[in-house]
Amino acid sequence: MISRKLLPVAAVVIIAGLLVSGSCKGNNENDSLYKQQQLLVGVGIFMQRYHYAPKAYDDKFSEAVFNAYLGKRLDPEKAILLQKDIDTLNKYKLTLDDELRGEIPLSFYPNAVNSFKQRIKEAQNITNKLLAKPFTFTANEVLENNRDSANFPANEAERDELWRKRIKYQVLTKYYDLYSQREKAKADDPIKKKTDAQLEKEAREKVKSIMDRYFKRYNTGAFEQTKQFSNYLNAIADQQDPHTAYMAPFDKADFDAQMSNKIIGIGAQLREENGEIKIVSVVVGGPAWKTKKVHANDIITKVSTGNAPLTDLAGYELEDAIKLIRGVKGTKVNIVLKKTTGVVDTVSMLREEINIDEAAARSVIINNQDKKIGYLYLPEFYADFQDPKGSRIARDVKTEIEKMKAEGIDGMIVDLRFNPGGSLYDVNQIIGYFINSGPVVQVKNRQGRTQDLKNGRDSKLLYDGPLAVMINEMSASASEIFAAAIQDYKRGIVVGSTSTYGKGTVQRAIPLGDEDPKTGQPEFGSLKLTIEKFYRINGTSNQKNGVASDVVLPDIFESLKIREKDQPNALNWDKIAPATFSPWKIDYNFPAVKAAAIQRINNNKAFELIKKTSEWMAANQDRPSDLNFEKYKAYQLESKKIMNTDDTLSKLKVPMNVAVLQVDRPKFYENKDKSKQDFYQKWLEDLKKDIYIDETSRIVYDMIRNARPLQ
Template sequence: MNAFLKFMKRNYKIVALVVLLAGALFGFTMIPGQKENDPDKDKLLIELLTYVIEKGHYNPAAIDDTFSKGVYKDYLENIDPSKRFFTQADINEFSKYETQLDDQINNRDLSFFYLTYGRLQQRIKEANSFYKDILAKPFDFKADESFNTDYEKMPFAKDDAELRDRWRKQLKLSVLSSVADKEKMQDAPAEDKLKDKEKGFSDEKALEAKPGADVNKTKANGEKKSFTELEKEARESTLKSLNDYFDFVGDLKQEEWFSIYMNAIAERFDPHTYYFAPDDKDKFDTSMRGSLEGIGARLQKKNDFVEISELIPGGPAWRGKELEQGDLIMKVAQGKDQPVDISGMRLDDVVKKIKGPKGTEVRLTVKKVDGSVKTIAITREVVEIEETYAKSSIVKKGGKTYGVIYLPKFYIDFENQDNRDAAKDVAAEVDHLKAQGVDGIVMDLRDNGGGSLKTVVDIAGLFIEKGPVVQVRSRAEDGKPSDKPEVLTDNDPKVHYDGPLVVLINNFSASASEIFAAAIQDYNRGLILGSKQSYGKGTVQNIIDLNRFVRGSTFGNLGALKTTTQKFYRINGGSTQREGVKSDIIMPDKYSYIEIGERDSDNALPWDKIAQAPYKPFKNNFAPAIANSKKRIAESAEFKLMDENAKFLSERKDDNNYSLNIDKFKADAAKIEVAAKKFKALGKYNSNLTFDALPYEKEKFKNDPALAEKKKDWYESLGKDAYVNEALNVLDDLQPKGGKTASTEAKKETRIKTR
């Protein structure tokens, strides 16, 4: 049995062992008759959750006072993230439970949940009664007052009067920013209006409090609308959005709020441990599959909003280059309709709003990772599956020929071995590039969120002689991480490609991508270029059906639990968890000064180190190439501007205070627009290199013009990519003397010394 099969067998045993142990504990018949809000079912779910995590999690946290404080904080943030419902009096009453939740969890005591749930329903009804009064009359935009949207640092309102005033200011900011956008559109030249309409709204964090603004800026006869008319329109659209929001919240059942409490507990163990409420597992799978139609994005719940977890290569969102992994969706609008606030909505309801017929437009108001808020217009399409597979291109530079392989995911179909396999596809692309006599290869793993472990081992094996690729550590029988990790090894002595190699990564290269980059780095086989470090996800998860633990239950579907069961380690012994893979050559990007990835989660599993696996690194000397690249980057006007932009975005991230005086608001917005204007040049970069298809693909294009057109877009995007251009410069620096590749010479030297 090879290392991978052993790994899979152990992985299965983890789940099987938990189920087996549970048979004796939960093998009894539940109380007959299923009630809609059944405390016995809630207690059983808490017990199941903690039991499965205790027996199956890689390294479960102790359920103590520290754990209790984390659950308390996360739960309140999840049910009232904008602090617009609870008052300080409520919090004072809740606070006595801050260090008692661990005891309540262990004793299946749900007093805290029932107290907060009941109070939240009361506060929602109260807010529902007064926001309409606030929006019934015009705001005074000459008054000198401000509103801060940093809800995390904002204290709770001290009493009902202050809470109502907070709603007034929040709604005032919403209307003000909408009116300012409308006026700006009216005053803009016709061509600018078209561009703004195509792109959505400008980069303004004030949109966070704004339910939306329409694109109908002028009267039917072409005359400009007055300020009074625009202000009235903005209040009406805000009112409609809030009405929709409160209608939605009013339809939520208690069990859906209880799922939020369950996840406040589950996610304290680590960010990837998650409870799927009854039927949510099926809905989640449907949303994952359905995301291939529409905008081409995979979604996941993130507190009160929905997060973009992945962009499908080739899809409209991916091609638009505006929506990014990590963006939080706050509002959704259909074409020219008013945006709907999706705060608190179920994932499947958000998916339904985003999906739609091919050719229709959806507008997403998203909060970017840098803290800015932007509305992005996307035309829905059917995403071609072909675009999610590995692909390559060739380019001539400085008398040399280079290849670029883009791998969006480490895909494989275990059920049908005849289907596509990333390892086979990458091997084929390497063969095609070698047939063209390439002098070096760029392996582009940017935004690659991972995939199959078997696949990453096989792909790494294309570039090295046989040897270990990754170590996987599981939980031992005593409940502690095992001292004997599985070592997954490439057993094929053949080196498919031994020439110069560069691997491109960014902040969103995760999991299997990090394993590949780490192996190439540890073997000293190639250079890693890109962001300061990759995402830092060094863990494996399994989804466990909770219904398997209870016999004769009349409670219906109990849901499922995704929990962390294993941890990755590099062959040098270091974990990829939190730290990710650090680039050999760091290139500036927009997130250079923003903490992003696993390290940004306070409950992420820690970095640690185990013994290294036995391996022999190549003797390549990359120091000259690294020095040359760093010098080019330091002198590059393009990269200097990227670095300035990153600093600008980092500073803007913490700028949360907005004047509610219209003159000051416009003046502040104008300053930001002037400051940001210089960064528009980043979108105009062009390396003037011509990327082309390989001969075998050109034959395909003869019978598939649509494929040719899509690939043409990709080739053009490579020519406008400063990161790819620098990767090619590095390959040029790696060119060997005497016509032989650096890796071939290094391997020959290694063999001589080890005979």
Template sequence: MRLKVLITLVVTLLISNHTYAYNEHTNDKDPEKDKLILYVLKNLLTRGHYVQKDLNDTFSEHVYNEFINNLDPSKRYFTQDDLKEFSQYKFEIDDQLRESNIAFYKLVYGRFLEKIKAAKLTYNTLLLQPFNYEKDEEINIDYDKVPFAKDENELIQYWRKQLKLQVISRVQDAEEQQEEKLKKDKKAKKKSFEELEYDARKEVLKNMEDLYIRIEELENSDWYSTFLNSVVSGFDPHTSYMSPRIKSRFDQDMSGKLEGIGARLQKEGIYTKIVELVSGGPAWKQGELEPGDIILKVAQGEEEPLDIVGMRLDDAITFIKGKKGTEVRLTVKKKLDGSTKVIPIIRDIVELEETFVKSSVVEKNGKKYGIINLPKFYIDFSDVKKRNAASDMEREIERLKKENIEGLIVDLRNNGGGSLKTVIDIGGLFIDKGPIVQVKYRGEAASIKNDTDGKTSWNGPLVVMVNEMSASASEIFAAAMQDYGRGVIIGGKQTYGKGTVQNVLPLNYYVKKYPDDLGALKMTIQKFYRINGGSTQIEGVYSDIAMPDRYSYMEFGERDLDGALPWDRVKPANYKRTSSYSNFGEVISSSKERINADPKFISINEYAKWLKKNQDDNTYSLNYDLYKQESEDLQKEGKKFKDIFKFESKLDFNSPEYEVPLFKQDSVLKDKRVAWHKNMKKDIYLNEALNVLSELKMKNNYQLVKK
């Protein structure tokens, strides 16, 4: 709070002393508005960001590269001749920022608009005739490693190869579909390669035309937002500028009003990316869509799919949303292996109830155990009397204790975080009292956040499940339980590693009486530290027991983000390990031996290596026969892994007794719980977590906390 007040005073003072002329009726092409936004952002960042960063030549070079690459991620527009002209500003952008000068932006943006117009002629001309599919050539689609074209002639060759790859891919898909159709109906008409190729070129042309119609619909403010994000990303990858439209959607997200397929989306270059699946939502239930997947096309049921590459996010969302019970078919590029897949999802109302705490009871070897699933650390700051993750967790523990459970699993897999207050309160449910986390502002000593109530809800055996998607508040809780020795952390090798805190600052708060919405800055203002002194940034939390999963060898997490803040440490807090267990080390060793010998886990580990190998292979043959052979070989390799996640335990998962009467009034809730329990039986990771929990023994002086 102290920092925000300081920022407010400083920036308001600066802006009041800096004159900006603006009309009452500003518009999207108002250069003074653009300069004003840049001015406010610069002052907020240099005075309030966690990192004190000099606006120097290194920073200038970052903005230069980032903006050009964000406008042209596939190397379709700019040549080295263009870069030579742009480079006059390569080390001057920092000086321009100090003066709120946008000359670099105007030059690059102006050239970009010219290139967009030229691109339409290029792809139309190239798609008029068939490509040479017998020519031995290849394309590397890891465009970060591909240099910009030397000149316009080489740029056309880049275009030719990219379009040729799209055509080849569609021809192969069409051939496979035709073969499947002929198996079912031998009288079905078989098209020749030439006919399939012609259809594929027509489809690619239509998709390109649709794409460029949408690109031309974008306004100066859309591209200027790209430039501003190129600037603010120079501080860290979680700091971003939100245009008024993005800020509006962010506010809607925070309010919890979700609908459609139950997925959070964000723009990544020209693509629409899945960021998170809402637990219990349609996409989560369907099971094939995953965070990191890119949505390429959207079809309404059996209608023709619409290409959404290049479409503004708001527009893409309108096509993905729809009425409950209707089907949407998403053509996605999978993050893990780069394959393209059509995923059908039946839309539904995404109820907030499924983002709240829920629990289950299971019996193993004659003993009962509880499982609590916590999708996020939620709270409504506008009404503290409303339910929140901490009060819900406490209530659920009390309900499970009435079931006479003898151990508890807290499942934080895919939990991206949430409220700091709730994670401190939840941590306090498992210890008497003491520090839970340390928080540090720039230039200040770390502040220790304690649980102070002296009340413990659960002091019995505890296992905490995490994975690579467990981030932020999840990592704080897991780290605290690990540092206290309070529970076993089991899951992926390490959690995501996001140890920073962001605050959203509406820019109009600092520019009084400005008539237009200027958007907002989401800015990193703090770092988290464990009570042992180490940061959760980059490192995350290493599991006591690491289980192989599909992400094991992937570049995944904070450590793989450009410009991520570094790991460091502060002075440890004063805390005492609980030493609750008599066989902690033995249980961990036993689990590791079991995992290493389990054929299922061995296969999953091999699958993870295979995914990593394919992730690193970004080169495709543009000779059709070779492309087809490579694709068939890949599919053949993949088939041997198709059943690796098939698993079914002999355990039965049930709702706690309090929930059963609710099913008579709410059949939807009952269906959701039935689906959840069915998935739990198939969860090999949960099965091993239960093995661990069942083996943990408390010391002789242990006595279960009673209500």
């Protein structure tokens, strides 16, 4: 077994050793390809030696990489390459494992890229011809959006037809935008006088500009070797599991831009995927998070500042898109989002710095009849590992619990919805505030050795009353460890979506090579590697299955395929021997509490409508796009109506009776920083109307009434 601390050293030795061994190759035109092969072999060795459950490098693995690179990485829309190109490349299908082991020269990747470059020129010619003539939108035809299972075009004619529909759809969306503007415009607005034909021509001109930018990327260096080879290495890493990834080095300018823009002025982490700008995560407390309308997996299609015209981001590189989204603090930015259902929504917000105070743990009191129920909000398990006196969620939670206890709470809610996880050390500490002593999670390495992690040495029982934990499908990692421990000890009840996200693995970012003195980065990039797996104290894994709720509340995202189990090559669920632990000393009569909650939920018309909205979203997630204008318009209007209705459903008509803790009143009502005061008051007002918190408070109320010591 190799120590986790020695992993970076091993990476340097493996990668540097391989590259040094090839130094005699010289500076010829094949030198770059040779170095890529050495890096490929080095990464392959490292994944094979240290990944938690490495796949065997055999013909099956080779075929999987072949299909993943061509159909998911190089040409994800399967609209550039032809089946004849795939047939030509088929001779490499079962040899990629041999290339990965360094037994034969690297051939598949460069030949695949060359085929793509030739076909992209043909696609550009097709596009220019299509955009030279007007489109009509009266025919009843559709564009299939999900091409994961589609074949590559059988011939040029089939490819040309696919491009006709793709370009027609782009023109249709621009035409609909202009049409909508004309409908809403005042009588003196110039657009009011434009004919349908003029709008269609303007839409084609917009698409022409976008596509020119798209094709330019492949002719001016954007398709350069480092980026494309990184793409290939990630097609290989993808086969191990969704969280293993290769990260290529950048030059100094790109590195600085990437780091400074990683979390941008709207508070969202972005990545370029399949030629689109996709939201990976939303930063708690940031401008995007505050809108409650921006979510992971949304695609940003357009952006503008203030009242300026929207800029279409199609064809933009990530770095260029970020430059448009960022801006001066306090200025308004507008982003147009495309949801997974095809719904298009425009969201406006003010650019600002992310304030850690707004992402910190906080609490209030919910007055439910004659009982006081503490509400503890934990957006993430944050920790400043660089500064011993820096922010730590364990320390903050301890303070919040003591504040709530000082006001005599009878029960407590811990809200972990959308909590992505974080510090394992801190979550162990926090679990210790609710459980006397004992194991909270088990960790297993690739050698099969398991370790019981107990609640923090520095933590002690702070609260022993009724407890409910709120989760949803985006509660992941450390938040799942917390919910599982509370559930396994029978310490409290878990309320929310059918299950959490289902991430039960541990990753480590490993630098490859020595640090570059100019950039401060590893010379050959980094490898994020899955090295361990989490297990509950009952022996089952959170991986894939997540933590199932004791009481399920209908959720609009429930049916969407966004959990770990929906990711290709996710590691499987399994179980190990349970740890030794003792259940909680109080019996809350969970069967009676659950039965009462289920009855309320089934009789709640708002939850019934939310469930129908979720089913509608699931049914339309991969819906083909209409190329008929009237049908396209009808769907956009229908979807906006449904989503707007759902937005009001999750808000109570009669707000809950929620009180700010006495010691926090200055923060909420007398704050010298007006922006912070406004934030806290807005958060409080939204909380009062949250239908999910309201039902959870009723569950805790029933737990209070049913609490009995175990006999």
